[in-house]
Amino acid sequence: MRFEHYAKHFKFPITPHTLRHTFAAHLAMRGMPLEGIQGLLGHDDPNQTELYARLYSHARKHMYDEWS
DSSP states (O other), X not given: OHHHHHHHHHTSOOOHHHHHHHHHHHHHHXXXXXXXXXXXXXXXXXXXXXXXXXXXXXXXXXXXXXXX
């Protein structure tokens, strides 16, 4: 499997879930609304996307701090 190859090469675990989580986390940190992230991840229930709410809140505070 390719992920195992890359995990050995980079010396840390890489899985499809890791890539998916990283993708969503970056979107949240860049300020994408949670509804958009939810749609991209295919979550039916907004509670599934709740983990990213903390990242989204952090991203909003970071953006506010940059502009104030």
